Every structure is written in C-alpha cells, then in structure tokens.
Amino acid sequence: MSDADARYAPIEDYAVIGDCASAALVGKDGSIDWLCWPRFDSPSIFAALLDADDGGHFQVCPVEDFTVERRYLPNTNVLETTFTTDTGVLRLTDLMPVAERPAYRRELWPTHEVLRRIECVEGTVEVSVACDPRLEYGRIDPPMEDRGPHGFFYNHQGTVLIVRSELPLTRSRGRGALYAQHTLRAGDQQFLSLTYDEGEPAVLPLLGEHAERKLARSVDYWRDWASQCEYEGPYRGAVVRSALTLKLMTFAPSGAIVAAPTTSLPEAIGGERNWDYRYCWLRDAALTLRALYELGYDEEGRAFFSWLLHATRLTAPELSVLYDVHGNADVEERTVSHLEGYRRSPPVRIGNGAYDQLQLDTYGELISAAYEFVQYEERLDGWHKRLLAELGDEVCVRWRGPDEGIWEVRSGRHHHTFSKAMCWVALDHLVALHEEGYLSVPVDYYRDVRADIRQAVEEHGYNEGLESYVATFDGDQVDASLLLLPFYGYTEATAPRMESTFEHHHQELAQDGLLYRYLPSTDDGLSSEEGAFGICSFWDEEMFARLGRVDEARENFDRTLSYANDLGLFAEEIDPETGAFLGNFPQAFTHVGLINAALTLENPSDDSSGPSLTSGR
Structure with a gap:
C-alpha cells in the first residue's frame, strides 16, 4: 500500500x-x-x-x-x-x-x-x-x-x-x-x-x-x-440491520430514502466511476416499497410513496432519474477539484448528471410502486389517479425510443430490453388498476400498446442463439437487471425463456457468490472497471429460489452475506477477489436487495409483485 x-x-x-x-x-x-x-x-x-x-x-x-x-x-x-x-x-x-x-x-x-x-x-x-x-x-x-x-x-x-x-x-x-x-x-x-x-x-x-x-x-x-419488524425467519439479524440502515437513510421530513449518504467513493481505485449518491432514485421505488411493507413498516411505506408521487408530479409527464430529498430534480453535476478523492481517486462529484437522462424503465418502476401501494393500502387519491394515467399516456408515446437504461450508461442511448419490458409493466399494472376499480384509463388502447411492446421485446430482446434475453435489442450482451422480469410480473421465473436467461446470466456474471451487473467489456461510455454489484447478487439468489432451487439459493445467500463488514453493512459494490468494498457506502439498494431476497427465500412461490399473469398478457 x-x-x-x-x-x-x-x-x-x-x-x-x-x-x-x-x-x-x-x-x-x-x-x-x-x-x-x-x-x-x-x-x-x-x-x-x-x-x-x-x-x-x-x-x-x-x-x-x-x-x-x-x-x-x-x-x-x-x-x-x-x-x-x-x-x-x-x-x-x-x-x-x-x-x-x-x-x-x-x-x-x-x-x-x-x-x-x-x-x-x-x-x-x-x-x-x-x-x-x-x-x-x-x-x-x-x-x-x-x-x-x-x-x-x-x-x-x-x-x-x-x-x-x-x-x-x-x-x-x-x-x-x-x-x-x-x-x-x-x-x-x-x-x-x-x-x-x-x-x-x-x-x-x-x-x-x-x-x-x-x-x-x-x-x-x-x-x-x-421491534416492529415482522420478519421472523432465519436471517432476522441481517434483515433488521438492513431495515435499520434504510431507516437511518430516510429523510424523515419528506419520506425520501437516499441511495447512500456519501459521494464519490470510487467503483475502482484510480478510476473515474465516482458518483454522488445522496439522492433518491426512482429505480429503487417498487423494490423499496415492497421491502418496507413486507417488514411491517407501513408508515414508512406510505411516506415513501407520498414522496415519490410528490416528486414526480413536479416533472410529469417526464420523469427524472433521481430527485433530492425534497423532490427537486435539478441536481446538476459538478466536480470539486480541491479534494484529492478517496485514495487519490478523483474526481469528487457533487450532484449527479444522470438526473436529466431518459430512463424509460422508471415509468414501470413508479407505476409498479403504485400497484404495490394499492395492494397494502387499497386506495389511491384523486391526484394520484390523474398522475398515473398521465404517465401511462406518456409510456404509449415514448416506448419505441432509445434511452440510457437502468444503469445510466454514458455511451449514448440504446434500445434497452429491460426499459422496454418495464414499459410493458407500466401499462400492465395500469390495466390491472383499472380492472380493479382504482382508476380509469383507456384500457383497450393500453392493452393494444402493451401487446406491441411484448411483441417487440420477444422478437428483438431475446437472442435465440444464446437462449437469453439480452441487454439491448438485437444484441448479445448480458444485463443483470433482466433477472427482475419475474419480480415485476413480465414473465414467470419458470418460463422457458426466463429460466434459460437466468442460466446464461449466472454463467456469465457470477464470481465467488457475487454477480456483476454486466460484463467489464461492455461499452458504457466510461473507462476503468468496477466491482460486483451488491444487489445483483441478491437478485440472482431470488431467481434460484423462484426456480425451486432453494438449497442453492440459501447457499449463495449465505455466501453473499459473508461479504458484509463486521457490522452487517454493504457498499454498492464488492471486489470478489479481495472482498474489499467499492462505491458509495452504505448502499440502500444493496440492503433492499438483501431484505427482498430473505423474504423470497421464506416464500419462493411468491413469484411476482405484479398482476397475475394470464395468457392474454
């Protein structure tokens, strides 16, 4: 050293x-x-x-x-x-x-x-x-x-x-x-x-x-x-520590949960992947809401959902990728040149340039959060309904276009398979909410667009040669976010295409009980490599469980837990070779993944957070 x-x-x-x-x-x-x-x-x-x-x-x-x-x-x-x-x-x-x-x-x-x-x-x-x-x-x-x-x-x-x-x-x-x-x-x-x-x-x-x-x-x-945590399974210690960490990172006056309390801890020592994570990402919405409600923290769930809709109402029908704790979307990125950076790894960034990216998946994640909210609260306020319908109309207009995708690549816009699938999820959940009487949308039109999106995803987002859904249309790269498709109800974990996708991604991305979000060779517009992504490892274990391979799921889950520090905390990323933490710390997204994986291990048959899949979808 x-x-x-x-x-x-x-x-x-x-x-x-x-x-x-x-x-x-x-x-x-x-x-x-x-x-x-x-x-x-x-x-x-x-x-x-x-x-x-x-x-x-x-x-x-x-x-x-x-x-x-x-x-x-x-x-x-x-x-x-x-x-x-x-x-x-x-x-x-x-x-x-x-x-x-x-x-x-x-x-x-x-x-x-x-x-x-x-x-x-x-x-x-x-x-x-x-x-x-x-x-x-x-x-x-x-x-x-x-x-x-x-x-x-x-x-x-x-x-x-x-x-x-x-x-x-x-x-x-x-x-x-x-x-x-x-x-x-x-x-x-x-x-x-x-x-x-x-x-x-x-x-x-x-x-x-x-x-x-x-x-x-x-x-x-x-x-x-x-003491209010309702999870009583074998991983209660890790789950309660993760819940306490999420509570600590909640901005109580608004209900927002920041991704991390730090900025610019590098994803690779000496690299440029240093970001400010002291904001709240829509990407995390439905996953976080499920974790809060399933643990029995209804008050925090309501506050977080209220903040989500307050923040997005300010920019609707466009959605920002992230917002500050008061719901402001303008968090322009700048560098602080007088700080040398952690272990001399500049730049130190304040603000986050991803705020003005287009990430079409956020529509699905926000509307999925609304659907999740309704399952527990059985209500939507009037302006909630209007906002959600407005977002659905925007999905119908924008889904065909390229975007920067869930991982906020800085190599330009592409047709990301996960983004398209999440547009399908957005309309699917709105149709379900309409059918259940919670809001009113042009349901026939939404069904038609939903069908068009599925056709596009199945024709262009699935690589027959690899037997796998892939990161971008007509491409051949892996993307760990595709492991979330069963969670959001796009498909079942046991569907042949999803099962083969899981096998391919696990083979390509897994290392020593951890999972990378994509291959290091992927062009994301940035130099330097990065560590394994904490939450992706938990998604991998959820897939094992949903496929009925519960023993393998528990074995991998235990291995991932072993990478936590002595206090049970996780950063955004981990170096599989050394176990060293990389990226901002502690990372809410990783702890949300831990909680949801522990819940899935207790009930592997709970295959989807979305509406029940039917042949018509």
Missing part, C-alpha cells in the same frame, strides 16, 4: 450513524471522516473520507497502539467501539440523537448533534481528541470563538457549530482545530458533543445527565422501531 493509500481506511472499516436527516461515517480508529449537515446532500462538515489532509475530521482514540472491537448496540444505530491497549480498555459510544417528538418538546435539543461518550472500563488509557471542522467540502476553515463553559463556537454564514466537551480542549494556533490529550482511569466517563443550528441557539444544557438521557432515548427509539 502506498503512503497515500495508508492515509485512507478501507471503506468496509466504516460504520454509519444518523438521525433520519443526515449521517456520519465513523472509522475503526474512532474518526468521523464524513458528515454533512443539515441534510444528507448538504456540504460537508468533515470530509477526510475524500481528502485525508484537508477534508476535516473528528477523532477520539487512545494515544497508544490499540486493537479494536465494535458493534451496534443491539437493534439500534448507536455505535460502540472498544479499544484495547497494553494499559487498559476504552469504550467509545457514538450516535446522532433521535427520539419521538415529545422528547424534543420537553427539553432543549439542537437541530442536529453528534454525541460521543468516552468510558475507561479497565486500567488507564491516555485519550487523544482532535476536532477539525472544514466546511463546504474542506474549502472553509471557519472562525472559532472560545466561550468558556458554553463551548467553542464556529460561525459561518449563519451556520453555528458548537463543540462542547467534559475534557479540557486546547485550540490550535492560527486555526480552528481543537485538541485534547488526557488520561482516564477505570470508571471515568466523559462526553463530547458537536451540534449544528441555523442561527445562534439558546444556551444548551450541560452534558452529563442530559447527554445520558439523550443516549437512552435514542436507544429506546431505535429498539422500539426495530
């Missing part, structure tokens, strides 16, 4: 904490290397993840060499890291406090907070603290004012950060960094707090007992939420 690489921890060494509006990444060394406030997609407070020297960080760890064990407190997103040195044992508890609303009304809580409890549980340990905020993606070293017992105040353009500590902190000369070095003995306990407010807050309560109450209430909040 080069000296440059040694400054960066492996992606899998990170944990995530959050408050359902923002999130922080915490390394095994006790360093918070990524934090954006007040929203997931806000400019960073700490960004050492993307520039070890100039990004800013907040570290608590022993001065001496140490070994590390860590865990989340059971059924919570509260992180506990235990450092063992030659002289003693130190325990660090990290969280972003959350609670039900009454707690906020009873006591003065800042808008956002990182709370860190340091405990010496054995012997003596010399503790080092370093807090170095660098705002605006490392660009701003904010002015700081020492206000004695009230803490250290950083003020930048109306944003106020306050660092408070029960350990004495020292200000560095000429800069806004804070440091401490202090010896703790068995039984000693100290709190540190970093808070955020827009506008200067009232005086905050002293840490001590107040901090203990916030920790306890946060633990209660997460455990109460986790």
